[in-house]
Amino acid sequence: MAHPLRQRAPLWFRIGGLLALVIAFVVALLTFLNYANFRKTVQELHQARYLALGKDLRQSVEAGLSLGLLPDQNARLPALFAETRKSWPAVSYVGVIDPAGKTLAVAGQAREGELTAWADRIDNHAADASWYWQAGSQSAVGLSLTDNYGGKAGAIVIAYDDRDITALGNTMLWTLLWRALGVMLAAAALAWLGAWWLTRQLAAELDDAEAVLAGASLPPDTRQLVAETQHFVAAIDNAQAQIGGAR
Structure with missing residues (x-):
């Protein structure tokens, strides 16, 4: 019958395995953090693009207001909004709504409940604020409008499909996972090789001592x-x- 100590895994294997587990944990954590940072950066870049577009549209609305034209009286706005949708394929809605969520000028169709949600954003933000909204695969940026007295007059809202952001994030996730797997395998191999190299003499001495104690x-x-x-x-x-x- 073999001695119980002989049934254990080699010392270098146990030490290398522990090192490999530590390395795998660190690599997995870094992969998650890199993915989260990438996803956040992409979302912020998209928001910044649509906010810049919204600021240009707000200037057109405010130019009409300065001439005494309300958004629903400004015949130029629907054509401008339609051109914006044509130029930005991901945009599904461009419009001006009042604080109650009523559409004043629009290109596109809002989904059920979105106008109410956007009206809540107008109500919960300052009169000159910009805000962000998301539900499912639909996102929107809003830029509040003010009247001549500094009160809330509504908002410019640009809604867009963010599935391209999700697809880009998934592509990056798989890229990071494959790279992390490669790093883990290489690091595990190096950890086992290094543990064997450093402990080979010690392991031999321990085997000799075990053999003497066992009488073998x-x-x-x-x-x-x-x-x-x-x-x-x-x-x-x-x-x-x-x-x-x-x-």
């Missing part, structure tokens, strides 16, 4: 002699005990 390093005839010597010593001890008892 002694030749068969020597082991028999040791056993007979042990019996002889035991017989002497018993004899001495009997002599001491007779006295």
